[in-house]
Amino acid sequence: MSDKNLNNPDTNDLDRIHAAVVREKADLPAAGRPAPMWAIFVGLLVAVIGGGELGNALGYFNIESSPKLGMISDPRASAGGAGATLDPFALAMKKGATSYAVCGGCHQASGAGVPGQFPPLAGSEIVLGGTEQLARIALHGLTGPVTVKGQNYNMPGGMPPQGIAMSDGDIANVLTFIRNNWGNEGSMVTKEMVAKVRDTEKSRTTQWTMAELEKFAKANIPGDVPAGPGVPDPAAKK
Ligand code: HEC
Known part of the structure; x- marks a missing residue:
C-alpha cells in the first residue's frame, strides 16, 4: 500500500484510485465471493421441493383445507356440494x-x-x-x-x-x-x-x-326417475 497521504491534494489521481482498488480487494470477505453455479442449483432444488412438501403438509395446496385456496370459491360447491359432478x-x-x-x-x-x-x-x-x-x-x-x-x-x-x-x-x-x-x-x-x-x-x-x-309385491311407486347417464332404465329392469 502506498504511504502517500491520500487526502493530500498533491497526491495524484492514479495513486488515489489504485489505493481504493487495493482496499476493495482486501476488504472482500470470503463469504462475499459469488457462489458456484452448482451450489445455486442445489439450493434452488431444495427450496422448490422442500417448499412444495411443506405446503403440502400444511394443507396449503388442498382446496378443502387451505386457508388461502379456501378463499377462492370451490367450483364444485356451487353446483350442489361435493359429489355434484356425479350423475x-x-x-x-x-x-x-x-x-x-x-x-x-x-x-x-x-x-x-x-x-x-x-x-x-x-x-x-x-x-x-x-x-x-x-x-x-x-x-x-x-x-x-x-x-x-x-x-x-x-x-x-x-x-x-x-x-x-x-x-x-x-x-x-x-x-x-x-x-x-x-x-x-x-x-x-x-x-x-x-x-x-x-x-x-x-x-x-x-x-x-x-x-x-x-x-x-309387484307394484312400483309411481314417479319419475332423474335423467342421467348411469340411471337404470326403469322399464329395462326386473
Ligand atoms: C336390527 C336388524 C335390522 C336392521 C337394522 C335392518 N333390518 Fe331389514 N330385516 C331384519 C330382519 C330380522 C328381517 C326379517 C324380518 C322378519 O323375520 O319378518 C328383515 C327383513 C328385511 C327385508 C325383507 C327381506 C329381504 O331380505 O329381502 C328387507 C328388504 C330389508 N330388511 C331391508 C332393510 C334395509 C334397507 C335396512 C336399512 C335401512 C334394514 N333392512 C335394516 C333386520 C334388520
Whole structure:
C-alpha cells in the first residue's frame, strides 16, 4: 500500500484510485465471493421441493383445507356440494352406500344376511320386487314369517322401522343402493317416491307382515326417475 497521504491534494489521481482498488480487494470477505453455479442449483432444488412438501403438509395446496385456496370459491360447491359432478344415480349409490351402514349391522356388508336370523338383500326377490312393498318394509319394518331365496326367516321382534331415524332421501338412496349392489339390478328409488309412501302410511304405527304386503309385491311407486347417464332404465329392469 502506498504511504502517500491520500487526502493530500498533491497526491495524484492514479495513486488515489489504485489505493481504493487495493482496499476493495482486501476488504472482500470470503463469504462475499459469488457462489458456484452448482451450489445455486442445489439450493434452488431444495427450496422448490422442500417448499412444495411443506405446503403440502400444511394443507396449503388442498382446496378443502387451505386457508388461502379456501378463499377462492370451490367450483364444485356451487353446483350442489361435493359429489355434484356425479350423475344422479352415481350420487344416490354413493350416499346410499354410506347410509347402508345402518342396515349392514343386520344384513351384513356383503348383503348376504345371517342364516336363520337376517335374510339376505343380495338376490332377494323382495329387494328386486315392487318398490311399494320395499319402501314400506324400510319405513315401518317387518315382522312374522318371510321367505327369501327359498329360506324361511322369522326373527323374534322382526325388523325395526327405519323411517324414524332416516329421511325420505336417506331411504331412497339406500333402496337404490341395495337394488343395484351385489349383482342386483333394479330401478332407482327417489325421495319423492318414499315421501309418497310415507304420507300414504302416516297413520301406521306397527311393523308390516308379508301377508299385508302381498298386494304390493309387484307394484312400483309411481314417479319419475332423474335423467342421467348411469340411471337404470326403469322399464329395462326386473
Ligand atoms: C336390527 C336388524 C335390522 C336392521 C337394522 C335392518 N333390518 Fe331389514 N330385516 C331384519 C330382519 C330380522 C328381517 C326379517 C324380518 C322378519 O323375520 O319378518 C328383515 C327383513 C328385511 C327385508 C325383507 C327381506 C329381504 O331380505 O329381502 C328387507 C328388504 C330389508 N330388511 C331391508 C332393510 C334395509 C334397507 C335396512 C336399512 C335401512 C334394514 N333392512 C335394516 C333386520 C334388520
